[in-house]
Amino acid sequence: VTLIAPVYVDGKLTAFVVNRAHHADIGADTPGSMPVSSSLAEEGLVIPPTHYYRQGLPNRAFIDSLFQQLNEEQAGGDFAAQTSANLFAVDALSALIASMGRGQYLSGLAHLNDYGQRLAYGAISSIPEGIYAFEDVMDDDGQQNHAIKICMTLSVKQGRVLADFNGTARQVPGNINCPLSVAAAGVFFAFRCLMPAQTPACAGVFRDMEITAPRGCLVNADFPAAVAAGNVETSTRVVDVTLGALAQAIPEKIPAASHGSMNNVAMGSNETGCQWNYYETIGGGMGAGANGGGLSAVQTHMTNTLNTPVEVLESTFPLLIREYALRAGSGGDGKRNGGNGIVRSFEFLKAAHLSVLTERRHIAPWGREGGANGQPGLNLLNDKEMPAKFQTRVSQGDVLEIRTPGGGGYQSGE
Numbered sequence: 001v002t003l004i005a006p007v008y009v010d011g012k013l014t015a016f017v018v019n020r021a022h023h024a025d026i027g028a029d030t031p032g033s034m035p036v037s038s039s040l041a042e043e044g045l046v047i048p049p050t051h052y053y054r055q056g057l058p059n060r061a062f063i064d065s066l067f068q069q070l071n072e073e074q075a076g077g078d079f080a081a082q083t084s085a086n087l088f089a090v091d092a093l094s095a096l097i098a099s100m101g102r103g104q105y106l107s108g109l110a111h112l113n114d115y116g117q118r119l120a121y122g123a124i125s126s127i128p129e130g131i132y133a134f135e136d137v138m139d140d141d142g143q144q145n146h147a148i149k150i151c152m153t154l155s156v157k158q159g160r161v162l163a164d165f166n167g168t169a170r171q172v173p174g175n176i177n178c179p180l181s182v183a184a185a186g187v188f189f190a191f192r193c194l195m196p197a198q199t200p201a202c203a204g205v206f207r208d209m210e211i212t213a214p215r216g217c218l219v220n221a222d223f224p225a226a227v228a229a230g231n232v233e234t235s236t237r238v239v240d241v242t243l244g245a246l247a248q249a250i251p252e253k254i255p256a257a258s259h260g261s262m263n264n265v266a267m268g269s270n271e272t273g274c275q276w277n278y279y280e281t282i283g284g285g286m287g288a289g290a291n292g293g294g295l296s297a298v299q300t301h302m303t304n305t306l307n308t309p310v311e312v313l314e315s316t317f318p319l320l321i322r323e324y325a326l327r328a329g330s331g332g333d334g335k336r337n338g339g340n341g342i343v344r345s346f347e348f349l350k351a352a353h354l355s356v357l358t359e360r361r362h363i364a365p366w367g368r369e370g371g372a373n374g375q376p377g378l379n380l381l382n383d384k385e386m387p388a389k390f391q392t393r394v395s396q397g398d399v400l401e402i403r404t405p406g407g408g409g410y411q412s413g414e
Helices: 060-067 072-100 102-125 180-192 228-249 310-316
Strands: 002-009 012-020 130-140 146-157 160-164 209-212 264-271 274-281 319-327 341-348 352-357 378-381 384-386 389-394 399-403
Touching (some): 012 072, 228 352, 319 399
Antiparallel strands (some): 130 146, 146 160, 319 341, 341 399, 352 389, 378 399
């Protein structure tokens, strides 16, 4: 959920402050609002641009209707936190602009974006000019469709980049579709990793990059396609495809594939007297590269969440962590080995609804320069192998075990 607030200086709109937060419950019938869905409507509320505040006052009609559909105790706190962050930022940015003067502030923004563009241009210009193609696949969409292709043709010329997804599969019934903005974020991330550490986070960095994809394909889906896993799973595969294309141009700078999934686990209950809602992502193995082996048990690429401590989890929810360990031997072999994945095992102390959205359970994270692939992941419920994406009811005493993929190995190099 994104909250946007304007900043006016001398009566003139000068800036916006923006706050985006992931809500554990946004109105879907399943915990975490991460169902194995086949339409956008199943994934919770779709909020069009709407005034949350207007002229400094809460828009009570909208807020009341919102909390009729959400858990007000939890969601109310989340929205209050976002609102407070924006109000604080408006005050802080207004004070900064007042100290500089509006003209100098706007001039400074222009200079910052130009600076970012120059740094990005230097990084892009170091890539040999040419056309580089790569493709990879998603395991499935949770709706019986498998090996769903993502293709990229990367054109680099005169300091400019065109990433073209032509050839990518059409959008699918399941929820691994994504808007083009999500695909663009994956491409931008990969290129940002090639830029100097001091490169600012600003629009100018991406002025010389263009992203195109056929309308209605997996990475440029049409409404009302299901998209819950597009943001968390397909985005990561877009990074793999971008890195795979770049590896043909600058092989010494590109590592093997990392674990390639956010390994999403959502669980909870709406039963009276026992209402709870929990969602987490689980790390895995990082791909090895020319300069070193992959890290173990880490989040990689497009995720922005970290470890949930066992103590916090067990003291807050009716769950027991039976095992939380490195998945030994899951990283791909090479002169530099890929990082190992994670084993995380949950015992349910009360009945619950469970949703699991994962990838790289069938198609392994690829190695580079002769290095071995990482081990694919594995989902087990009471020791029975489960699909990459599934949802079900679980009973007290049931055990979910997630074994996340390892990173690919890297063979060549000193």
